[in-house]
Amino acid sequence: MAEDIKGITVKKADDFSEWYSQLVQKAELADLRYNIKGFVCYMPWAVMSIKKMYDKYEKLLEKNGHLPLIMPSLIPESNFLLEAKHVAGFVPQVFWVTEAGNEKFEERLALRPTSETALYKMYSLWIRSYNDLPFKRYQSCQVWRYEGKATRPFFRAREFHWIEAHNVFATMDDAKKQVLEDMEMTHAMLEQEFSIPIIFFERPQWDKFPGAESTFAADALMESGKVIQLPSTHLLGTNFSKPFNVKYTDKDGTEKLGYITCYGPAISRIYGAMIALLGDDNGLILPFDLAPVQIVIVPVIFKGAREMIIEKCTEVHDMLKDKYAVKLDLRDITAGEKFNEWELKGVPLRIEIGPKDLETGVAVVVNRFTKEKKAVDVNKLKEYVDNVAKNYTNVLKEKKLLAFENLVESCETMDEVKKAIGNGKIACCGFCSIGMDGQKCAEAVEKQITADVRGKKVTEEKHHSSKCVVCGKKAKETVYIAKSY
Amino acid sequence: MAEDIKGITVKKADDFSEWYSQLVQKAELADLRYNIKGFVCYMPWAVMSIKKMYDKYEKLLEKNGHLPLIMPSLIPESNFLLEAKHVAGFVPQVFWVTEAGNEKFEERLALRPTSETALYKMYSLWIRSYNDLPFKRYQSCQVWRYEGKATRPFFRAREFHWIEAHNVFATMDDAKKQVLEDMEMTHAMLEQEFSIPIIFFERPQWDKFPGAESTFAADALMESGKVIQLPSTHLLGTNFSKPFNVKYTDKDGTEKLGYITCYGPAISRIYGAMIALLGDDNGLILPFDLAPVQIVIVPVIFKGAREMIIEKCTEVHDMLKDKYAVKLDLRDITAGEKFNEWELKGVPLRIEIGPKDLETGVAVVVNRFTKEKKAVDVNKLKEYVDNVAKNYTNVLKEKKLLAFENLVESCETMDEVKKAIGNGKIACCGFCSIGMDGQKCAEAVEKQITADVRGKKVTEEKHHSSKCVVCGKKAKETVYIAKSY
Numbered sequence: 001m002a003e004d005i006k007g008i009t010v011k012k013a014d015d016f017s018e019w020y021s022q023l024v025q026k027a028e029l030a031d032l033r034y035n036i037k038g039f040v041c042y043m044p045w046a047v048m049s050i051k052k053m054y055d056k057y058e059k060l061l062e063k064n065g066h067l068p069l070i071m072p073s074l075i076p077e078s079n080f081l082l083e084a085k086h087v088a089g090f091v092p093q094v095f096w097v098t099e100a101g102n103e104k105f106e107e108r109l110a111l112r113p114t115s116e117t118a119l120y121k122m123y124s125l126w127i128r129s130y131n132d133l134p135f136k137r138y139q140s141c142q143v144w145r146y147e148g149k150a151t152r153p154f155f156r157a158r159e160f161h162w163i164e165a166h167n168v169f170a171t172m173d174d175a176k177k178q179v180l181e182d183m184e185m186t187h188a189m190l191e192q193e194f195s196i197p198i199i200f201f202e203r204p205q206w207d208k209f210p211g212a213e214s215t216f217a218a219d220a221l222m223e224s225g226k227v228i229q230l231p232s233t234h235l236l237g238t239n240f241s242k243p244f245n246v247k248y249t250d251k252d253g254t255e256k257l258g259y260i261t262c263y264g265p266a267i268s269r270i271y272g273a274m275i276a277l278l279g280d281d282n283g284l285i286l287p288f289d290l291a292p293v294q295i296v297i298v299p300v301i302f303k304g305a306r307e308m309i310i311e312k313c314t315e316v317h318d319m320l321k322d323k324y325a326v327k328l329d330l331r332d333i334t335a336g337e338k339f340n341e342w343e344l345k346g347v348p349l350r351i352e353i354g355p356k357d358l359e360t361g362v363a364v365v366v367n368r369f370t371k372e373k374k375a376v377d378v379n380k381l382k383e384y385v386d387n388v389a390k391n392y393t394n395v396l397k398e399k400k401l402l403a404f405e406n407l408v409e410s411c412e413t414m415d416e417v418k419k420a421i422g423n424g425k426i427a428c429c430g431f432c433s434i435g436m437d438g439q440k441c442a443e444a445v446e447k448q449i450t451a452d453v454r455g456k457k458v459t460e461e462k463h464h465s466s467k468c469v470v471c472g473k474k475a476k477e478t479v480y481i482a483k484s485y
Numbered sequence: 486m487a488e489d490i491k492g493i494t495v496k497k498a499d500d501f502s503e504w505y506s507q508l509v510q511k512a513e514l515a516d517l518r519y520n521i522k523g524f525v526c527y528m529p530w531a532v533m534s535i536k537k538m539y540d541k542y543e544k545l546l547e548k549n550g551h552l553p554l555i556m557p558s559l560i561p562e563s564n565f566l567l568e569a570k571h572v573a574g575f576v577p578q579v580f581w582v583t584e585a586g587n588e589k590f591e592e593r594l595a596l597r598p599t600s601e602t603a604l605y606k607m608y609s610l611w612i613r614s615y616n617d618l619p620f621k622r623y624q625s626c627q628v629w630r631y632e633g634k635a636t637r638p639f640f641r642a643r644e645f646h647w648i649e650a651h652n653v654f655a656t657m658d659d660a661k662k663q664v665l666e667d668m669e670m671t672h673a674m675l676e677q678e679f680s681i682p683i684i685f686f687e688r689p690q691w692d693k694f695p696g697a698e699s700t701f702a703a704d705a706l707m708e709s710g711k712v713i714q715l716p717s718t719h720l721l722g723t724n725f726s727k728p729f730n731v732k733y734t735d736k737d738g739t740e741k742l743g744y745i746t747c748y749g750p751a752i753s754r755i756y757g758a759m760i761a762l763l764g765d766d767n768g769l770i771l772p773f774d775l776a777p778v779q780i781v782i783v784p785v786i787f788k789g790a791r792e793m794i795i796e797k798c799t800e801v802h803d804m805l806k807d808k809y810a811v812k813l814d815l816r817d818i819t820a821g822e823k824f825n826e827w828e829l830k831g832v833p834l835r836i837e838i839g840p841k842d843l844e845t846g847v848a849v850v851v852n853r854f855t856k857e858k859k860a861v862d863v864n865k866l867k868e869y870v871d872n873v874a875k876n877y878t879n880v881l882k883e884k885k886l887l888a889f890e891n892l893v894e895s896c897e898t899m900d901e902v903k904k905a906i907g908n909g910k911i912a913c914c915g916f917c918s919i920g921m922d923g924q925k926c927a928e929a930v931e932k933q934i935t936a937d938v939r940g941k942k943v944t945e946e947k948h949h950s951s952k953c954v955v956c957g958k959k960a961k962e963t964v965y966i967a968k969s970y
Contacts (some may be wrong), residue, residue, distance in 0.1 A: 034556075040557070041554065041555070044553055047552075053555065067533075068532040069529060070527055070532050071523070072521060092586045092587070094586065096584045097582050098587065099583065100578075100579060100580040100631035101579065122526055125516070137529070144558075
């Protein structure tokens with residue numbers, strides 16, 4: 001296959017959507033040809049990173065006191081009907097199992113679209129007294145949602161892979177503290193580990209999870225100028241503990257309702273956002289820890305020197321293999337083809353060794369992200385690689401965080417909001433209210449500039465503007481407006 | 486709660502089935518009260534070990550060249566119908582998704598009972614030439630089977646958690662070599678890591694996977710005198726590559742069918758077999774690596790010395806916590822209650838520190854498996870713990886492997902077979918054939934002693950007997966007969 005066919009044929013800045021599709025296909029991350037609409041096969045190169053992302057997230061959740069569960073994936077329809085708003089929100093999206101073998105069921109079984117109604121039925125059995133609180137559990141699993149919107153691998157499909165944490169507390173205050181812990185976990189994972197800059201919002205009341213008191217969620221901004229929702233946390237209060245009877249006996253001997261929060265990082269979606277955000281015209285860029293291959297060694301072979309070059313490459317491979325995921329690429333294709341392929345796949349470091357390098361005792365090290373190319377004395381190679389490896393993700397992350405800061409624009413008028421959005425930015429402005437009484441103004445925003453009020457920052461210190469950008473009334477909040485996926 | 490209520494109230498040797506049920510309930514491993522028949526909640530203490538088991542298995546599979554995939558869990562009925570024997574074998578067990586939202590589907594979608602028919606449809610797109618072979622992939626996922634038999638947590642449920650590896654080779658010889666690699670992986674994992682002694686069999690032709698040329702499987706023997714099937718490997722040959730069109734272009738330019746094998750370690754079931762096999766009258770025993778808590782530190786507090794004891798315990802905790810999963814149990818219950826609870830939960834080492842120990846500068850270390858109790862100088866505690874920790878699983882494993890050797894009994898007559906089985910052993914004897922012509926003799930065995938011909942060893946060197954134990958004709962094989970789950 002010719003090199004020019006293998007690479008991505010559009011620039012990311014010119015056609016983000018086509019660039020993403022080609023990236024997913026050519027770097028062999030997912031296959032859309034599975035013969036059920038909306039269902040996608042995730043390929044090894046993506047799965048290897050996704051598994052590492054799960055591992056990091058699970059470790060953090062456990063460090064913060066969450067214990068793992070494995071729950072059944074089917075939920076009886078009767079569980080589902082217990083919380084009225086929840087059922088109204090989810091039923092249009094539920095896949096139903098109605099028969100097995102030759103038997104038709106009397107009651108339909110839902111493929112879980114989310115596990116509140118499976119878990120809280122059990123929580124009412126597991127939680128007895130204040131000694132059991134806080135009760136923090138999570139499971140890593142897939143969920144199914146009969147989505148109407150177009151499939152886009154990792155971003156949106158009818159089956160996706162997430163973690164869901166469900167926690168019960170003695171008081172609303174404790175539950176609210178969990179929201180802040182979730183916010184911190186989201187920053188620690190998305191920004192620090194995956195290099196995805198985010199804003200953590202409290203969503204407006206008209207845009208909350210079915211059955212929640214409030215919803216909180218992180219938004220990341222894609223180069224398309226649209227934000228994508230990443231993990232969300234729902235403060236459920238006692239809305240589910242009432243119908244599901246999640247109660248505890250307090251110190252004073254009385255029975256009280258538990259206060260519930262749930263947190264749902266969709267790992268497959270975060271992976272999609274990460275590759276979309278970090279990649280460039282040549283293909284994937286990955287944080288160093290998450291790359292399935294961290295260092296590739298490519299011999300640049302000329303006649304005569306073949307054996308000596310391979311010997312030196314093997315030496316370098318053996319020197320690095322205990323500490324890093326290293327691949328020595330000895331395939332019978334040109335070095336140029338190999339360079340392109342590993343760039344496409346986002347391998348952070350490439351080491352090239354050719355005949356001239358043998359003579360001078362150096363190896364050429366190429367950094368996938370910065371594109372820096374450096375001839376390094378083979379004796380100092382280990383030290384150099386250790387240093388670049390240690391800083392690779394930091395450099396990547398800092399560049400992305402810095403760029404993101406410039407993508408938020410303070411606005412005083414609707415015209416300014418419109419202009420900011422038109423430039424692919426997030427507008428920040430005064431707004432009357434994210435309570436239900438602000439919904440009319442949000443609808444006006446959507447109508448006039450097809451953008452959404454994403455919510456207010458949980459930790460906003462002071463307001464930028466005193467007036468609502470739409471109605472001109474006193475602004476109770478500073479909100480952020482953006483186009484969204 | 487009184488101590489005697491918390492512990493298991495029957496002896497394992499007296500009533501294995503009741504012992505197992507109490508173990509699962511009292512050590513809080515699974516909850517059977519989920520409101521769909523046959524579906525079980527796995528609790529944190531079990532899930533933490535199961536996750537470690539997955540991790541070990543996945544690492545070994547990847548070391549042996551398998552790459553991870555994530556496939557959709559739904560399979561169109563039309564895929565399923567492509568291989569006639571497969572569909573006949575599985576359709577009675579399939580859960581069907583027939584609708585979503587307000588829409589009824591034209592075609593039913595199966596919840597995968599196993600993934601051959603999902604994967605091989607994609608394999609026909611992914612495999613092009615001999616360069617792609619061997620093609621080795623795996624996924625870690627759950628499967629659903631509408632089982633008629635009674636639910637027993639971990640052993641048998643309608644949703645269970647496994648790994649399935651599916652591999653394509655250029656020749657039948659290569660495929661057969663994979664069967665041997667699978668056998669080695671099974672021994673490496675089950676015996677060396679999980680301390681479960683097994684025999685790896687080629688199953689008789691009448692007992693093979695629907696659609697396979699031959700089936701190979703490991704059996705472990707439980708204290709109930711029944712064997713349980715653990716991972717199995719199926720040599721599918723070209724039976725699936727034909728209908729699913731899994732072909733490759735060979736070096737000579739011609740198109741050839743791929744030869745397929747699949748391997749399915751059911752991790753949740755292996756966990757069940759492991760805790761059943763290793764546990765004792767006091768509760769769980771776990772291999773050191775798999776224990777959610779490896780060392781528990783229990784202060785034995787008497788009046789006056791409370792603070793000093795807790796201080797010393799904290800010191801010991803901090804000394805061990807970087808290397809081991811250590812828990813310092815400061816709950817407000819008696820030391821005796823703590824001892825019982827952590828024994829029930831199978832924590833390998835317990836360190837007790839009381840007022841007398843403070844004076845003499847020692848700590849008491851108790852080994853959960855050997856029951857050995859030793860007073861160790863606190864200055865030498867780290868060294869002692871390192872040593873016991875390193876050997877814990879070896880001691881456990883060797884004892885179990887040794888005991889297993891005595892559970893296989895060579896027999897020459899049906900009476901001897903019957904007696905061996907009656908004594909809870911596995912009988913080993915001459916048999917006419919494990920091909921279809923031996924089925925009548927196997928039926929006679931089942932009728933006369935309600936036991937199954939499990940198959941022959943893949944690596945049997947010589948035959949024990951020259952005659953079939955049933956029909957008296959020349960014995961072509963040495964088979965093993967046992968009662969089974």
